[in-house]
Amino acid sequence: DGGITQSPKYLFRKEGQNVTLSCEQNLNHDAMYWYRQDPGQGLRLIYYSQIVNDFQKGDIAEGYSVSREKKESFPLTVTSAQKNPTAFYLCASARHWEAFFGQGTRLTVV
Amino acid sequence: RKEVEQDPGPFNVPEGATVAFNCTYSNSASQSFFWYRQDCRKEPKLLMSVYSSGNEDGRFTAQLNRASQYISLLIRDSKLSDSATYLCVVTTSFGNEKLTFGTGTRLTIIP
Numbered sequence: 598d599g600g601i602t603q604s605p606k607y608l609f610r611k612e613g614q615n616v617t618l619s620c621e622q623n624l625n626h627d628a629m630y631w632y633r634q635d636p637g638q639g640l641r642l643i644y645y646s647q648i649v650n651d652f653q654k655g656d657i658a659e660g661y662s663v664s665r666e667k668k669e670s671f672p673l674t675v676t677s678a679q680k681n682p683t684a685f686y687l688c689a690s691a692r693h694w695e696a697f698f699g700q701g702t703r704l705t706v707v
Numbered sequence: 708r709k710e711v712e713q714d715p716g717p718f719n720v721p722e723g724a725t726v727a728f729n730c731t732y733s734n735s736a737s738q739s740f741f742w743y744r745q746d747c748r749k750e751p752k753l754l755m756s757v758y759s760s761g762n763e764d765g766r767f768t769a770q771l772n773r774a775s776q777y778i779s780l781l782i783r784d785s786k787l788s789d790s791a792t793y794l795c796v797v798t799t800s801f802g803n804e805k806l807t808f809g810t811g812t813r814l815t816i817i818p
Contacts (some may be wrong), residue, residue: 628804630806632808637715638810638811639713639794639808639809639810639811640751640794640808641808642805642806642807642808645804645805645806647804653805655805685748687750687751689806691804691806694739694741694798694804694806695741695753695756696743696751696753696796696806697753698750698751698752699750700749700750701749701750
């Protein structure tokens with residue numbers, strides 16, 4: 598089955614640690630996105646990529662980093678510089694602007 | 708001003724009623740528009756695209772008003788299963804497919 602997979606589903610980390618969230622797609626989509634969602638809030642764009650080895654900052658990129666070494670993969674690193682990292686992180690891939698989302702990763706920093 | 712704005716609600720509507728949401732966007736160069744549905748603690752899923760001529764899918768009707776820069780979603784004969792958060796999405800293409808989501812409108816259908 599084609600789709601987009603995020604892992605892990607739940608992640609707990611200590612404050613000050615970097616953590617990397619995985620996002621893999623087999624839909625052969627060029628565009629991939631990372632969003633953050635806080636309780637009762639909408640989706641805010643962190644980073645997006647239209648092509649391998651290229652990516653752009655979204656609206657809230659500070660404290661995050663990404664890479665796009667392969668078309669299928671777009672991992673997100675939440676660094677210790679991110680002040681409030683606890684959130685629901687959603688990865689998406691898109692073709693012709695129709696976005697398909699993974700099931701998300703709930704990150705809790707304690 | 709936010710790029711995409713929605714009334715957060717909540718909208719509490721009796722079953723069988725008709726409900727409508729609007730979503731306004733600030734960039735007049737915006738190209739494509741969509742409505743997504745998000746159930747509680749789940750990922751968003753595409754509900755329907757919004758075309759200039761408007762489009763209908765069963766009980767759902769989406770319309771675009773470019774002059775006033777808003778899109779709308781109308782749900783007729785609402786069902787309990789329509790309870791969800793509805794997110795509008797706007798794209799602006801400058802060879803750069805940035806998908807901007809609204810904050811979402813929460814809908815609860817009451818039996």
